[in-house]
Structure formats: C-alpha cells, structure tokens
Amino acid sequence: MRIEVPTPLRADAPLPAKWMDDSAISTPALLVDWDVVTANIQRMADFARRSGLDLRPHVKTHKSTYMARLQLEAGARGICVAKVGEAEVFAAGGFDDITIAYPVVGKLKLERLATVAQQAVLTLVTDSEAIVEGYEEVAAASGLRLGVLVEVDTGMHRVGARPELVLDLVRRVVKSRSLRFQGLLTHAGHAHSAADPLGVALVAREEARILGGLREAIEDAHIEVPVVSAGSTLTSPYLSPDDGITEIRPGTYIYNDLRTVASWSCSYDQLAVSALATVVSVDGDRVTLDTGNKTLTMTNDPVYRFGHVLGRPEITLERLSEEHGVATMSQGSVSVGERLRVLPIHVCVWMDLQPEVYVIRGDVIVERIAISAFRRSF
Ligand SMILES: Cc1ncc(COP(=O)(O)O)c(C=O)c1O
Numbered sequence: 001m002r003i004e005v006p007t008p009l010r011a012d013a014p015l016p017a018k019w020m021d022d023s024a025i026s027t028p029a030l031l032v033d034w035d036v037v038t039a040n041i042q043r044m045a046d047f048a049r050r051s052g053l054d055l056r057p058h059v060k061t062h063k064s065t066y067m068a069r070l071q072l073e074a075g076a077r078g079i080c081v082a083k084v085g086e087a088e089v090f091a092a093g094g095f096d097d098i099t100i101a102y103p104v105v106g107k108l109k110l111e112r113l114a115t116v117a118q119q120a121v122l123t124l125v126t127d128s129e130a131i132v133e134g135y136e137e138v139a140a141a142s143g144l145r146l147g148v149l150v151e152v153d154t155g156m157h158r159v160g161a162r163p164e165l166v167l168d169l170v171r172r173v174v175k176s177r178s179l180r181f182q183g184l185l186t187h188a189g190h191a192h193s194a195a196d197p198l199g200v201a202l203v204a205r206e207e208a209r210i211l212g213g214l215r216e217a218i219e220d221a222h223i224e225v226p227v228v229s230a231g232s233t234l235t236s237p238y239l240s241p242d243d244g245i246t247e248i249r250p251g252t253y254i255y256n257d258l259r260t261v262a263s264w265s266c267s268y269d270q271l272a273v274s275a276l277a278t279v280v281s282v283d284g285d286r287v288t289l290d291t292g293n294k295t296l297t298m299t300n301d302p303v304y305r306f307g308h309v310l311g312r313p314e315i316t317l318e319r320l321s322e323e324h325g326v327a328t329m330s331q332g333s334v335s336v337g338e339r340l341r342v343l344p345i346h347v348c349v350w351m352d353l354q355p356e357v358y359v360i361r362g363d364v365i366v367e368r369i370a371i372s373a374f375r376r377s378f
Contacts, residue, residue, distance in 0.1 A: 022339060022358075022365060027278045028295040030350060030357040031341065034366065036272040037254060037359075038070070044236070044253045045074035052241045056080045056099060056229065058251030061348045063373035064357070065093035067254060080249045084112050085376035091119040093372060099123040099149070099229070101185060101249065103131050103159060110134050114142040123147040123227075125185050127161040132172055132179065139178030147182040148173050149227060152214060154186040154207045166214050167221065174223055183227030183246070184211055184218075191234040197264040204238035207231075212244035234265045257347035258304045273357070274310055274341035275350070277325065279334050287315060287334055289325040291342055295353060296320060299346040310341040317342065352377055 022031075048055035054077040059068050068079050068090065078097030081087050087098050098120050104113050116122060117138065126132050126148055139146050150169050153160030161169050166184070173181040191203040207230050215225050231239045231248030233256075239245045252259075255273045256266040275295055281288040291307075298320065300306045306317040306325065314330045325342070334340070344350055351357075355374045359367040 022276055022360075022363075025276070025358060025365065027276050027339065028291045028354075029276045030354050031274050031276050031360045031365075032255070032357045032369075033272050033274075034359050034361045036270060037067070040254050040256065040270055040272060041070055041074045044250055045071070045076065047237065048248060049075055051239075053231070053236075053239065053245060054247040056247050056249050057254065058082070058101065058232075058249050059090065059373075060086065060377075061251040061254055061351065063089075063351045063371045063376070064369055065090060065095070065372045066369045068093075068095065071254065077247070080251075081373075083377050084109050084116065085378045086373045087116045087120070087122065088112065089373040089376050091116045096120045099125075099185075099249075101125055101151075101187065101229075103127060103151070105131065105134065110138050111141075114138045117142050117144050117146060121147070123149060123182055125149045125151040126169065126173065127151045127153070127159055129169070129172055132169075132176065136176055136178050145178055145180050147180045149182050149185040149229060152184055152186045152211060154188050154210045154230075155203065156188060156190045158187075158189065160186060163210050163214060167217055170218055170223060171221075181223065183225045183229065184214055185227075185229040185249075186211055187232060187249075188230070188235050189232065191232065192259060192263055194263065200234050200263060200265065201238050204231075204235035207235055208239055208243035208245060215244040233260060234263050237265075252348060255344075255347045257344040258301060258308060259346055262301060262303065271343055273347050273350070274343050275307070276358075277340050277342055279336055279338045279340065280324075282334060282336055285329045287327045287329050289317075289327065289340060289342070290323060291320075291325045292323040293320040294322050295350070296325060296342060296344070297346065297349045297353070299349065301345050304343075304345060307342040307345055310343055312340060315340070 057071045058080040060082045080099045080101050082102045151160040188207040191200045194200045229247040233250040233253040236248040236250050256270045260266045277289040277291040309315040315327045317327045319326045358365045
C-alpha cells in the first residue's frame, strides 16, 4: 500500500495510521529493523540481569527518547549521555536518572548543567581538580549536592585520570561539601583496536583489573564506592560483579554496526540499521548512490570500505563525496531508480545527521520516530 507522506518530513509530525512501503519516502533515509533492535535490547538486558550488573545504556547511539524508553522497559536502570545538549533533551523527556559521561567544561555549559540538574538526578564525571571546581560552582548556584564519578584512564588515553592519581582526586571530591563521591567510571574504547577476539577480552580484563584494584584501595581508605561503571558493547560480556564492577554502559549494541561485526562482538543478523539509498547513475561497473558523506560519514573500513550494501556483496562503496556514494559492481546489474540499503560502519555518527528514523518490519515501514537529540552534540 502506498500513502502520501508530507515532504519535507517533519520529525515531530504524527505518523500516518497506515503502514507504507519505502516508495513513500525520499532517500537517503535511515531504517531501523524492529525485530532486530528489540532482540538487541533484550539480549543485553538479559545479560545484565543474569550477571547482576546494572545496565545504563549510552544513548548517544540512538539519541532517541523512544528507543531509550524501550531500554528502560527492558530493565535498564538509567541512561548515560555524552553532552549537556543530550541531557537537556532526555531530562525534558522525563528521564530522571542521567549520567553525563563527559567532562563538563566552561561557564556556559555549567550554567545549562545547573538547569538540567533541577529536572533529573545527574551524575557527573571528573578527571581533574579544575572540573571538580566547576561542578562545585554548579552545586552552589543550584543549591543541589551533585553526584560525581572519578573517570579513570584504563588504556584508551582519551580522558580519565591515570590510576595512580585516582585516590587523590577521590579524596578531593570527598572533601567537597557540595559534591557527593559516587564512585568510578571508565570507557575502554581501545578494545576497537584489538587485533583478535582475545585482544578484546584482554582489554576488558585489564579494565576490570584496574577498576577492581582502585575500588579496593579506595575502600581501604574508608571511602564508600557505590558505583563502579565500565563496560561497552565490546567489553561488557567479559565483566562481572566479582571484579568489583556494578554497572555497564554499552551504547552501540542497540543497533550494532560493521565495526562491531569486525570486532567479533555481534553477528551480521544483529545489525539493526541501514541507510536507504537510490541508485542515481550507472556506467558499466560504476554505480552511484544518493548516499554521500553527509549521510554515511567518511568513516571507512578495510573490508567494508564506506559501508556494505545489504544483500549485494558484489557492490563495494569505494568513495564518497557529499551527496554521492560511488561503488563498483563486480557482477550483476542495477538500474537507475533502484533502491539499495547500506549498512553502517559506525552507526552512532549517523544519528546526528538525520532528524528521524523509519522503523521497518520485513519490507514495510511501520513507524517514524524522531531522533530527539538530533544535532544536540554540544
Ligand atoms: C564514555 C562512554 N561510555 C560508554 C560508551 C559506549 O560504548 P559502545 O558504544 O562501544 O558500547 C561510550 C562510547 O563511545 C563512551 O564514550
């Protein structure tokens, strides 16, 4: 059945009451497979429950209050965001337990933080005294006592205090009257660089070893550590409360992507998202799609290049310009106007580039949902 969809699509427009096939939407558009996404949500929730770990999904992957609600319904304890802009959207959407796993720096952001802190219970992270001082100002301005986790560098070398400096920073937070020391947090994103599955496991075990050891040292200093937050899509399966970990924060698992496949951390049938593309030009073995780097981003991979075309392994996306995705086709044929689906190399970045996603079941579109925190990465 075909139905008319207003163009341009508005993220907040009510959904048509009927199902539609994809010819009713303009490309490029992002599709989310309902059966795959709900299975992904359930699988991680089951793992966390069985393991006795709290689940706090990182919602930067989907940026959608709709998807986050599904995660909470499946058992997640709260959510994690990266940016104050995301926290604002989710707090306004009724989410009342939010960890901002990113250092909040600068007067303007700290002022916004004070406002969000009135709407939701926020947990903040620090890896330096300067950041602690900023949070103290927010606490003073808002009259709230803010929960703070000390972020630990367990090998990614992006943010986080070096393990040997953590105890001093913990003491600094504990000393603060306006802050409440909540525990430790880390992100072992370097698991993506592991050379083999054993390498991913080793990164996770090191993450657990460092955090578990720090927890013991802090408790030996008679300081309580209510939360020890670690674990991504790649490393969560290797963590347990026996390590001293209390919480995991996987993000990508809800949709997965070809990076996750390439890191031995999901199977192909667990990929929930694709970009619907239209073939706009064909010349011999050159096939050009309307998905350029404004849709797919420049992220690429030695195996899948700029994204894999679903069900068409003979088509390789070799290069992108802004609105063109240029592929070579080793056999078979395609025609101008044909629609193909491109699987993401890194799905999280796609969600900052489109205002909405279409939920599909089989070949039909059943719902359109807003990416609530679209362009809120500030
Ligand atoms: C601080 C932090 N926590 C958790 C995550 C979730 O990691 P993943 O999406 O690999 O599950 C990320 C991802 O970038 C992150 O930066």
